[in-house]
Amino acid sequence: MKSLAPSEKNLLLLLCGAVFIAVNLVGLRSFLRAREGLKKAIVATTAEEANDRNWISVGNSLAPADAWINSHPMPRLAPDEASAELLKAERDEAERAGLKITEENLLPSAESPYGSTVAVSVKLTGPFEDVVKMLFALQTPTAWRTIAKLTLKSDAQPPNVIADLELRQYFQPATSPEPSPKPTTP
Numbered sequence: 001m002k003s004l005a006p007s008e009k010n011l012l013l014l015l016c017g018a019v020f021i022a023v024n025l026v027g028l029r030s031f032l033r034a035r036e037g038l039k040k041a042i043v044a045t046t047a048e049e050a051n052d053r054n055w056i057s058v059g060n061s062l063a064p065a066d067a068w069i070n071s072h073p074m075p076r077l078a079p080d081e082a083s084a085e086l087l088k089a090e091r092d093e094a095e096r097a098g099l100k101i102t103e104e105n106l107l108p109s110a111e112s113p114y115g116s117t118v119a120v121s122v123k124l125t126g127p128f129e130d131v132v133k134m135l136f137a138l139q140t141p142t143a144w145r146t147i148a149k150l151t152l153k154s155d156a157q158p159p160n161v162i163a164d165l166e167l168r169q170y171f172q173p174a175t176s177p178e179p180s181p182k183p184t185t186p
Contacts, residue, residue, distance in 0.1 A: 074115055074170055075144060075171045077172075081174070083106055083109070083118045085169065086145070086167065089138065094122075094134060097130040097137070102162075107121060115144075117168045119167060121164075122167065127161075145168065148167070150166075
C-alpha cells in the first residue's frame with residue numbers, strides 16, 4: 001500500500017472528523033428526542049398519579065355519605081305504591097300548610113342513574129311562607145324526595161303565590177317474590 005500524501009492525510013482527517021461530528025449529532029438528536037419522550041411520560045405519569053390521589057381522597061371524604069346512605073336506605077316500593085305514597089305526602093303537607101291544590105298530575109315512573117322515580121306535578125296557591133314550609137317538609141333526605149322543578153308567581157292577592165312544582169320520589173323497585181317451583185313427581 002502506498003503511503004498517503006500530506007494533502008490526502010489532511011483530507012482523510014477532515015473526512016473522519018466530519019463523519020465523527022455527523023454521527024455525534026445524530027446520536028445527540030436521538031438522545032434529545034428520547035429525553036423529551038421521557039419528560040412527557042414523566043409528566044403524564046405524575047398527572048395520572050395526582051388524579052389517582054384525588055380519587056382516593058374523594059373516596060375517603062365520601063365515607064360519611066356512604067355511611068349515611070347505608071343507615072337511611074332508599075325505600076323498596078312498587079311503582080304504584082310509590083306514586084300513592086308520594087301523592088299522599090304531598091296532599092298531607094299541603095293541607096298542613098293550609099295551601100290550596102289547584103292542579104295535580106301523576107307523572108309516569110322512570111329510571112334514573114340514582115334509582116327508579118315517580119313524580120307528581122302540582123300547582124298550589126297560598127301564602128309564600130306556607131309554601132316554603134311545605135317545600136321544606138316535603139324535601140327531606142331521609143324520605144328520598146326532591147323538588148325537581150319549581151316556579152313561583154305572585155298571585156293577585158299579595159302575600160299569596162302560585163307555586164308550580166314537580167316532586168320526585170326515589171325508590172328501589174320491590175321485587176315480587178318468585179313462586180316456588182312445584183315439585184315434580186316421576
